[in-house]
Amino acid sequence: MTNLKIAVQKSGRLNEDSLTLLKECGISINNGRDQLMAQASNFPLEVLYLRNTDIPQYVKDGVADIAIIGDNTEKEKKTGIVNTLNLGFSKCRLSIAVSKNVDFPDISWLQGKRIATSYPNSLKDFLTENNIEAEIHEISGSVEVAPNIGLADAICDLVSTGSTLFKNGLKEVYKIFDSQAILVANPNLSAEKKELLDQLIFRIKAVLASKYNKYILLNAPEKALDTICSLLPGMKSPTVLPLCEKGWVSVHSVVNENDFWEVIGKLKNAGAEGILIVPIEKMIL
Numbered sequence: 001m002t003n004l005k006i007a008v009q010k011s012g013r014l015n016e017d018s019l020t021l022l023k024e025c026g027i028s029i030n031n032g033r034d035q036l037m038a039q040a041s042n043f044p045l046e047v048l049y050l051r052n053t054d055i056p057q058y059v060k061d062g063v064a065d066i067a068i069i070g071d072n073t074e075k076e077k078k079t080g081i082v083n084t085l086n087l088g089f090s091k092c093r094l095s096i097a098v099s100k101n102v103d104f105p106d107i108s109w110l111q112g113k114r115i116a117t118s119y120p121n122s123l124k125d126f127l128t129e130n131n132i133e134a135e136i137h138e139i140s141g142s143v144e145v146a147p148n149i150g151l152a153d154a155i156c157d158l159v160s161t162g163s164t165l166f167k168n169g170l171k172e173v174y175k176i177f178d179s180q181a182i183l184v185a186n187p188n189l190s191a192e193k194k195e196l197l198d199q200l201i202f203r204i205k206a207v208l209a210s211k212y213n214k215y216i217l218l219n220a221p222e223k224a225l226d227t228i229c230s231l232l233p234g235m236k237s238p239t240v241l242p243l244c245e246k247g248w249v250s251v252h253s254v255v256n257e258n259d260f261w262e263v264i265g266k267l268k269n270a271g272a273e274g275i276l277i278v279p280i281e282k283m284i285l
Helices: 013-024 052-061 071-077 120-129 163-167 191-211 222-231 257-269
Strands: 004-009 037-039 045-050 066-070 082-086 092-099 114-117 135-138 154-159 170-179 181-185 213-221 239-242 248-256 273-279
Touching: 004 013, 004 052, 004 191, 013 045, 013 066, 013 181, 013 191, 045 052, 052 066, 052 071, 052 181, 066 071, 071 082, 071 120, 071 170, 071 181, 082 191, 114 120, 120 135, 120 154, 120 170, 154 170, 163 170, 181 191, 191 213, 213 222, 213 257, 222 248, 222 257, 248 257, 257 273
Parallel strands: 004 045, 004 066, 114 135, 114 154
Antiparallel strands: 037 045, 066 181, 082 181, 092 154, 092 170, 213 248, 213 273, 239 248
16 A cells, blocks of 8 residues: 655654644554654554755655655755645744844845854845845854854844844844745655645645634624624625524624634624634534
């Protein structure tokens, strides 16, 4: 039987988020401690635990069929593998940071400066696009210490919360691009593996859709039904059920989490009562 091979980061937050996503997709992975490879017990999937920076090349070479990596990694490596789906977690940004006491008016300040980074290709592209000539110092780790030891005037690094910059006396001054976890694939998958990938993507989309939507139930007077239904379009349209009390109905629908509080306020003003919000485990679109 054909197995789909997926590469994930061997440790760290992206590893945890990736394995959580697979679990939420109903895939059970026999994951022993310090394993380099694991087999799913209920889906034709093998999981390879690899160094994040090596994963794009492994996918390109066909060692792994697909992978969950940071968008920033593929932008840096430029291997030509296919981004099949944005996953929306492990969000961060590639940014320029300088010492907190430096006056940074705009990116022209970088002209002629020394910049330390673990992302030399992405930094080079940024500097070229903005006609800036600067000296790039490639460092494999702990980039944030470079200004303090006199190695660089600025750094270019991934920023999530900014706490690491703060602890090292740095401040974020310019965002180059945003990044998130993505599902990438080898562009030359066999027909069998493409079918398995489609099945996996179907499950992932159902899980992601449920994360950003809530099931809403409420009671409403019939005279306000048109107004309330206009606020709750749902997947097609709200479900409306009669109540025992004459002139009242129960309305069931789906609301996006980003619009949640604004919609709730409008529903209350329109006459809705007894509003219940229920999390959605899976959502098949």
